[in-house]
Amino acid sequence: MKKPPRRPMTLRDVSEASGVSEMTVSRVLRNKGDVSPATRTKVQAAAKRLGYVPNRIAGSLASSHVNLVAVIIPSLKNMVFPEVLSGISDALDATELQPVFGVTEYRPDKEEQVLFEMLSWRPAGIIIAGLEHSDPSRAMLAQADVPVVEIMDTDGDPIDACVGISHRRAGREMAEAIIAAGYRRIGFMGTQMPLDHRARKRFEGFTHTLARSGIEIADRDFYAGGSALIKGREMTQAMLNRHPDLDFLYYSNDMIGAGGLMYLLDRGIDIPGQIGLAGFNGVELLAGLPRRLATMDACRFEIGHRAARIIADRVAGREGDGDVVQLTPRIDFGDTLIRG
């Protein structure tokens, strides 16, 4: 079975097969301009019979229009991002646009590299996670001269458009709720990620707000790698060993929160009577645990959806609903935050 080196098919082949000029074939295939039903049918038949697939590289070069939207996210391992991608993919489904994804692993240098790579395809728009970028990255984004939507976070200065939540405020509101519920000796657990600015902002919002009520975090701990559920268990155990008097544990994500929850339930500790708990993200996945962990939805799907819509609107020449969209997540108290 030998592969005869086929010459890739071009418009010209369809043109010859159908006896219609290349230009008209092109019009039929793009549904553009007026073509008589007869020629249209002839061309479509020929294209289908040959299995012709247009070459968008040539098309985009000629028209200087590209239907790609560059999407740059830190990671695929954190469930958060696939959900954002889902929202983007969903919103773009109604358009001609197609998402292209790049992953930075939370590293600014890799972000630059991925961004450069993507810009070289001259995408019609860019969706990028976070507001913190290196100077070269910011320069590239500004130069690109296409819609740029920074997502997830609204605490900072967007280059162009922005869709997200305020993580500082998320931290603040959780702190307020915890104080209001009467807890005072509070521990914090999170991931060890100096470059996760959003987690950092939540933590800052949280501690600042506690401070204003004269409360200081009693203990904190950070982890890296491994199963979050197990880490949640282990860290919770360790922290309670150090500070048996804690009455509240705030986790920077729902998975470690769930681990902590399971540990406390195993130990027969009264939740939320003796110890209250809260996580972050509103991980739908976890509905179904013995207790519903208090949490705050990060609006992942909607963020993706709105961001994609902004791009689509701009590309279509519409002005969209505005350039900075701050979503306001609300606390889901679940069963672990209000004593009662």
Place this chain on the structure above:
Amino acid sequence: MKKPPRRPMTLRDVSEASGVSEMTVSRVLRNKGDVSPATRTKVQAAAKRLGYVPNRIAGSLASSHVNLVAVIIPSLKNMVFPEVLSGISDALDATELQPVFGVTEYRPDKEEQVLFEMLSWRPAGIIIAGLEHSDPSRAMLAQADVPVVEIMDTDGDPIDACVGISHRRAGREMAEAIIAAGYRRIGFMGTQMPLDHRARKRFEGFTHTLARSGIEIADRDFYAGGSALIKGREMTQAMLNRHPDLDFLYYSNDMIGAGGLMYLLDRGIDIPGQIGLAGFNGVELLAGLPRRLATMDACRFEIGHRAARIIADRVAGREGDGDVVQLTPRIDFGDTLIRG
């Protein structure tokens, strides 16, 4: 603040800014051909100063080389696929290649559409989930004349290369393990997805193997939508109401399995004494539950990694390790399958 409609920058701008011919600028920027250190430096400085980003659309058209790898998967909502993507992304990081993702929602018509769309960018390779495709899709894949790697599943006839596991065998081995452990009255729960061929194959392998031992599934149930953990609880409860005498429950994924596990623990049922349990996928996420659910790893990351490597090898002219890679997952007995 007005945006002066900037003309996009081209090689010519760098050429003029550096006083070097376009051709030589191109050579420097691609590290191709011999260029004197002096000119090289001059050109690089000019490119950097201007913030020049090459236009790969033009480049690819001229060279007919594209560094894109098309990746087509059914969904982003099922954690399985982001993990595969991670593997792909990771393997391609070492190369010039860049993944482009498309999502089919398990719909053959959408698969065709996404495939057509991607092929129109003339990717250097294609990674696509599953071995079942519509005739038009198969035709496009065959015509494309680039490496095609079908992933996840090895039960069928690959068009070209293939990396995955045998889901039929996975079902069979689980059935054998369950029988060997002495269980006899077995219930099955899964997702309602006529188009998820892999789940179907596992189910078939499972039931056929039981049948050979003279055992028939005592009950089965399928769900769609909603939180898997909750569904697992609910379906388990309902099934045990219908058949209180069941001694084993096989779940088509770990999430509903975990829901079932939690339900049984709540009810104080002896696991695996009275009832044994098993899921599928080896979801790392769940390590940390009160019991380790028996499961079977689907090798998601490795599948992505190997598939990407096959493409990379072929693109580089290397022949790679062979064209059909069948990984062999093993049962992880956890705490819920062997009575003891």
Place this chain on the structure above:
DNA sequence: TTGAAAGCGCTAACAG
């Protein structure tokens, strides 16, 4: 080591 010419496959713009 450098440069000039000739396309890559398609579409915008303009004629007919």
Place this chain on the structure above:
DNA sequence: CTGTTAGCGCTTTCAA
């Protein structure tokens, strides 16, 4: 409604 003419911005090829 259909066809012709020029490129799009780069790289291949060949000559200097």
